[in-house]
Amino acid sequence: MKAVVYQGPFTVSVAEVPDPTIEAPTDAIVRITTTNICGSDLHMYEGRTTVEKGKILGHENMGTVEEVGGAVNRVRVGDRVSVPFNVACGTCRNCVEGWTGFCLRTNPTEGMDGAAYGYAGMGPYDGGQAEFLRVPYADFQLLELPAGTEHENDFTMLSDIFPTGWHGTELAGMRSGDRVVVFGAGPVGLLAAHSAMIRGASQVFVVDNKPDRLALAEKIGATPVDFGRADPVEQILDATGGRGADSGVEAVGYQAHDASGEEHPELVLDNLVDSVRTTGGIGVVGVYVPQDPGAADDLAKEGRIGWRYGQFFTKGQRMGTGQCPVMRYNRRLRDLIVAGRATPSFLVSHELPLEAAPDGYEHFDKRDDGWTKVLLHPGS
Ligand SMILES: NC(=O)c1ccc[n+]([C@@H]2O[C@H](COP(=O)([O-])OP(=O)(O)OC[C@H]3O[C@@H](n4cnc5c(N)ncnc54)[C@H](O)[C@@H]3O)[C@@H](O)[C@H]2O)c1
Ligand SMILES: [Zn+2]
Ligand SMILES: [Zn+2]
Numbered sequence: 001m002k003a004v005v006y007q008g009p010f011t012v013s014v015a016e017v018p019d020p021t022i023e024a025p026t027d028a029i030v031r032i033t034t035t036n037i038c039g040s041d042l043h044m045y046e047g048r049t050t051v052e053k054g055k056i057l058g059h060e061n062m063g064t065v066e067e068v069g070g071a072v073n074r075v076r077v078g079d080r081v082s083v084p085f086n087v088a089c090g091t092c093r094n095c096v097e098g099w100t101g102f103c104l105r106t107n108p109t110e111g112m113d114g115a116a117y118g119y120a121g122m123g124p125y126d127g128g129q130a131e132f133l134r135v136p137y138a139d140f141q142l143l144e145l146p147a148g149t150e151h152e153n154d155f156t157m158l159s160d161i162f163p164t165g166w167h168g169t170e171l172a173g174m175r176s177g178d179r180v181v182v183f184g185a186g187p188v189g190l191l192a193a194h195s196a197m198i199r200g201a202s203q204v205f206v207v208d209n210k211p212d213r214l215a216l217a218e219k220i221g222a223t224p225v226d227f228g229r230a231d232p233v234e235q236i237l238d239a240t241g242g243r244g245a246d247s248g249v250e251a252v253g254y255q256a257h258d259a260s261g262e263e264h265p266e267l268v269l270d271n272l273v274d275s276v277r278t279t280g281g282i283g284v285v286g287v288y289v290p291q292d293p294g295a296a297d298d299l300a301k302e303g304r305i306g307w308r309y310g311q312f313f314t315k316g317q318r319m320g321t322g323q324c325p326v327m328r329y330n331r332r333l334r335d336l337i338v339a340g341r342a343t344p345s346f347l348v349s350h351e352l353p354l355e356a357a358p359d360g361y362e363h364f365d366k367r368d369d370g371w372t373k374v375l376l377h378p379g380s
Contacts, residue, residue, distance in 0.1 A: 003056045003130035004357040009047030010365075014355050016055065016232035018042040020126065020134035021306035023103055027109050028138030030083060030199035034156040035128045037357070037374040039186050040119070040287060048255070048294045049120035054169030058129030058376075059085035059117040060159045060165030062152075065142070065188065066132060071301050074139040075105035080173060081142040082158040082334070083135055084326035087115035089124050101136055101323035106136070143330050146338065152344035153292065154337045156375060157191065162327070162333050162344045164285050164324040165191030169199060171283030171320030181236055181275050182317060183268045186222075187373045189283060193222045195247050196249075198342055207232045207271070214367050216347055237277040244277035248305035253286030254295075254305075254315035265292075269307040284321040288298045347373045354378040 005015045021031055035058045044051040059084040075081065087102035088108075094113065095103050106115035107123040118127015126134065135141055145155050160219055165188055174180055180196040182189045185208035193204045208215035209228035216223045225235050236245060256268040265288070273283050279296065290303045301307060312319070336342035351371040352360050360374040 001131035004058060004354065004356055004376075005053045005059055005235060006044060006051055007053060010045065012045065012057065012361050014357055017130070020132050022067060022069045023134065024136065025069040026137050027069045027138065027286070028065050028072055028075055028135045028142065029067040029130070029134055030061065030063040030081060030133045030142075030376045031066040032061055032128050032131060032133055034062050034064040034152055035130075035376050035378065036156055036160075037186060037364050037376065038160060043061030043253075043287065043363070044120050044359055045365055047343045048292065049289075051120035054090065055118060056126040056130055057118040058127030059119055060156065061117065061133055062145070062159060063133070069136060070137050071358055075142050079142070080145040080147055082145055082155055083117070083128065083133065084141055084143065084330060085116050085160045086323065086326055087123060088141065088327070089137055090172070092337075096275060098328050099325050100283070101325040104267070114353040116323075129354065129376055130298055131354070141327070142184060145278065145334065150320070151337055153348050153351075153375065154343055157344035158330045159374070160193070160324070160326065162186075162191050162342070163326045163329040164188050165251070166191070166195040166329050166333060167324040168192040168251060168285040169247070169282040170249035171181060171194050171285070172249055172320060173281035174199060174201070174247040174283075177202050179203045179209065180247050180249065180251045181205040181272070182222075182246035182251055182288060183207045183271060184251035185210060185217050186251060187347055190216055190220070190372075191344050192251050192285070192335055193251045194220055194344060194346075197221060205236055205239070208366055211227060212257045213372060216372060229284055233271055233274040234334070244280065246277060246280050248272040248276040248280065248282045250282065250284040250286045251296050252375055254288045254292060254300075256286075263296055263297065265305045269305070273308045273312045273315065273317065276315075278315045278317070280315075280317055282319045284319060285324060288321075307347050324351055348375060349380065350374045352376055353380050
């Protein structure tokens with residue numbers, strides 16, 4: 001089959017690789033209809049992870065079940081399914097408690113709980129930017145979707161970024177009526193804003209400096225805040241009578257940059273502490289890493305980030321972090337899509353055949369104007 005393979009910094013190729021096979025009786029093989037490029041893939045693409053050459057990328061996958069192992073009896077061949085990005089067993093302590101992003105059994109890497117498809121440090125699983133994908137623990141993992149092709153571009157957000165955006169608001173302890181600030185108007189930030197609105201926010205601010213992304217935020221009814229124009233903290237304090245937002249979501253990650261493009265891993269954490277009110281909550285879904293050898297300063301190379309923890313403590317704020325446990329939310333988010341209450345497809349800018357993945361990676365990585373979310377359709 002054809003698959004998108006990591007070759008080295010800023011290079012992916014579409015290569016011919018062996019088809020996946022059923023390795024355990026609990027596996028299924030999914031024929032991929034849509035697989036997305038994610039901001040998380042860009043950390044690998046830019047050479048800022050330990051991902052090995054030859055890895056098949058892609059953790060945002062959906063399609064139809066092609067084959068099932070002998071122990072799979074809930075999911076059937078032909079079912080249309082969304083594949084949560086977390087590879088999870090369903091029976092360990094964390095899975096049973098709903099924290100499938102921290103499955104205790106699926107990642108053999110010493111000291112790492114939680115696994116994912118096609119991702120650095122997240123276990124030996126191939127990604128789904130390919131014609132087919134092997135899915136372990138298929139009965140537990142696969143989310144059934146209504147048959148047909150309707151809502152394809154909405155349902156494709158269920159594997160990661162819609163649940164992740166929702167999780168950001170949940171980690172922040174957001175309540176209806178809150179004024180919410182979201183840092184980052186990438187796909188995750190825009191879907192955190194969409195989630196906050198569905199959950200009854202009274203106002204949602206979205207901070208970025210990319211005009212096309214801020215325009216999308218405005219289109220869904222959020223208040224865009226351009227950090228290139230003025231200090232975003234001042235803009236939010238001004239707009240909230242000096243009080244600050246009730247809750248905040250971090251949807252940028254460790255490669256946060258200032259208006260000149262220079263990276264400062266502490267910048268958005270500091271901005272959140274300063275723009276969220278005392279006793280407010282902060283949900284961090286933007287990725288931070290235990291080691292970042294490519295960082296500019298020595299502390300950040302060791303994963304140490306000097307953020308305003310003292311001010312965070314003094315303001316009595318709360319913070320939640322980590323990979324999204326997709327299965328905690330994906331059923332209910334699917335139902336919101338079917339009911340017409342959620343339309344996460346609003347951010348899709350490009351739909352490409354698998355062969356065009358190198359081009360898609362290049363434009364999305366440069367955050368080129370109008371490249372807000374790229375979907376790949378293998379076999380199209
Ligand atoms: N926790 C999870 O489970 C999970 C899942 C998916 C993605 N992620 C992470 O979420 C983050 C966002 O993903 P994405 O796909 O939206 O990526 P993205 O890179 O497209 O979006 C990030 C956005 O942040 C903006 N930005 C940079 N510096 C900023 C600053 N100082 N203030 C405000 N905005 C700033 C960029 O301009 C960009 O638009 C990434 O770190 C990704 O790895 C986490
Ligand atoms: Zn993703
Ligand atoms: Zn588990």
